[in-house]
Amino acid sequence: MARPVQYNTKVKMVEIPEGYSGEGFYATNFDKAIGLARKNSIWPLPFATSCCGIEFMATMAATYDLARFGAERMAFTPRQCDLLMVMGTISKKMGPVVRQVYLQMAEPRWVMAVGACASSGGIFDTYSVLQGIDQVIPVDVYVPGCPPRPEGIIDGFMKIQELVGNESLRRRNSDKYKELMESYGIR
Amino acid sequence: MSLTNERIQQRLTEKFGDVLTGFEEPFGLLTFTAQKDYNLKVMQFLFDDEELRFRFLTDITAVHYPDRKNEELAVVYHLHNFQDNIRLRMKVFVPVASPKVFTATKLFESANWMERETYDFFGIEFVGHPNLIRVLNVDEMTYFPMRKEFPLEDSSRIDKDDEMFGRGGTF
Numbered sequence: 001m002a003r004p005v006q007y008n009t010k011v012k013m014v015e016i017p018e019g020y021s022g023e024g025f026y027a028t029n030f031d032k033a034i035g036l037a038r039k040n041s042i043w044p045l046p047f048a049t050s051c052c053g054i055e056f057m058a059t060m061a062a063t064y065d066l067a068r069f070g071a072e073r074m075a076f077t078p079r080q081c082d083l084l085m086v087m088g089t090i091s092k093k094m095g096p097v098v099r100q101v102y103l104q105m106a107e108p109r110w111v112m113a114v115g116a117c118a119s120s121g122g123i124f125d126t127y128s129v130l131q132g133i134d135q136v137i138p139v140d141v142y143v144p145g146c147p148p149r150p151e152g153i154i155d156g157f158m159k160i161q162e163l164v165g166n167e168s169l170r171r172r173n174s175d176k177y178k179e180l181m182e183s184y185g186i187r
Numbered sequence: 188m189s190l191t192n193e194r195i196q197q198r199l200t201e202k203f204g205d206v207l208t209g210f211e212e213p214f215g216l217l218t219f220t221a222q223k224d225y226n227l228k229v230m231q232f233l234f235d236d237e238e239l240r241f242r243f244l245t246d247i248t249a250v251h252y253p254d255r256k257n258e259e260l261a262v263v264y265h266l267h268n269f270q271d272n273i274r275l276r277m278k279v280f281v282p283v284a285s286p287k288v289f290t291a292t293k294l295f296e297s298a299n300w301m302e303r304e305t306y307d308f309f310g311i312e313f314v315g316h317p318n319l320i321r322v323l324n325v326d327e328m329t330y331f332p333m334r335k336e337f338p339l340e341d342s343s344r345i346d347k348d349d350e351m352f353g354r355g356g357t358f
Contacts, residue, residue: 125340127337128323
């Protein structure tokens with residue numbers, strides 16, 4: 001009799017990074033090993049304010065299943081998260097809140113602006129709306145669309161994975177990064 | 188006999204005479220203009236009077252008419268009589284140089300936030316308001332966005348090509 005629970009035999013594994021291996025040992029550099037671990041276990045912090053947030057809910061749910069990319073755990077506490085996903089119109093009054101959430105996240109941290117409003121203000125070219133969240137925090141990946149389809153959000157997420165996986169461990173200590181933070185008045 | 192617009196107008200004219208002008212009834216809603224120093228007195232009368240009983244403040248807002256000299260800003264009050272289910276609208280005109288009217292917070296608690304909002308967007312100064320600060324916009328905002336001398340678009344935006352939006356440029 002067939003078992004009621006079928007084990008998933010089509011488990012996909014990530015490829016072993018480049019390195020030296022021999023009998024009983026395998027050596028690679030930290031950048032690659034840590035990058036591999038990080039990029040496949042990103043904890044996103046959804047900051048959803050409007051319709052892009054609805055698309056994100058679809059992205060998280062069964063059909064699109066963001067968890068396949070190792071982003072199983074949505075956390076709503078900035079202290080534990082790696083990726084801030086800003087989805088939706090950010091008004092000028094909300095700007096300091098986004099910034100505060102970003103500041104509370106521990107390094108290394110990444111930011112994804114999902115949709116036209118978060119990226120550029122979108123159709124809300126008006127006195128009360130922030131014209132893109134990159135006015136208050138640095139952004140790594142912009143996802144275009146109004147709102148973007150879940151495929152678009154997943155594509156953006158994979159771009160983030162690429163960045164995370166290839167990031168040098170020294171990047172966050174570099175002068176260039178410090179300069180970037182300085183230009184946003186952070187620290 | 189239920190209250191009618193004619194009866195309200197008659198009672199108001201008996202009491203205030205020339206202070207109230209411009210009576211009209213667009214879409215059946217009694218509308219009139221009061222002199223700016225009398226807004227509170229008229230509302231108090233409408234509130235206290237046993238026949239009129241306008242004891243609910245539906246809304247306060249303002250309108251900017253840049254072409255009307257010395258009465259550029261209109262403060263608009265919407266009042267409601269629940270018992271007879273009848274509404275009215277009162278306008279008060281003030282000059283944009285000194286947009287001061289008396290606060291209605293002593294009469295209606297709900298006027299507090301409505302007046303803050305009207306101050307926020309039109310810069311109407313409600314004399315005697317307990318806490319007249321911005322309520323919806325950022326505190327750092329230095330202007331009153333719904334006044335017509337200010338552009339509606341965010342001026343910090345540099346990537347928008349006006350020609351693409353059918354304004355300015357070579358069109």
